[in-house]
Amino acid sequence: GNSVTQMEGPVTLSEEAFLTINCTYTATGYPSLFWYVQYPGEGLQLLLKATKADDKGSNKGFEATYRKETTSFHLEKGSVQVSDSAVYFCALSGYTGGFKTIFGAGTRLFVKA
């Protein structure tokens, strides 16, 4: 079945550091891929998405590229801020009788001033 694996956290970085959170997936066909973010005390919200191979999703300085050859969708940001401290979830949605979304376990990011 479909599955998502993302790097375990927590990840602790200093402000302005480069961020990478790894995400790999297993799926049949051509799923859509997502990153969701959950800020402290808030609900989950979509951060970015990519719907086909080689697409790059981007938002708020974050980027992720849909790599079908490596089945990956790693999240990157060139310079993190304290306000980026949150939990990040990688997810996929592929057709298996319906477009059910599968989430990774989440990666908690702490950014220090």
Next chain:
Amino acid sequence: GAGVSQSPSNKVTEKGKDVELRCDPISGHTALYWYRQSLGQGLEFLIYFQGNSAPDKSGLPSDRFSAERTGGSVSTLTIQRTQQEDSAVYLCASSLALQGRTEAFFGQGTRLTVV
């Protein structure tokens, strides 16, 4: 409505009581999900409704948990004979579930505390 609405936002109940949690999805969204998130943990999938298809109940942790979705819209998650380990935030999400439009939109959740 503009977003996914869940009620109540907080619920404190005594061990052994039954509780009902409600979710109003975004109008027109055919897919609806329930997840559970314990403190500091990830998302635990509970149940998935898609249109008129039979729901995917594979994530329900025990037969004390059940959910229904009436008229393809509002959903209710029921937990019978609550236990302390049921304490968590219960999240509902909905999606258009169309090719290329499958992102899930989440409600703010119901924080359940069993005492």
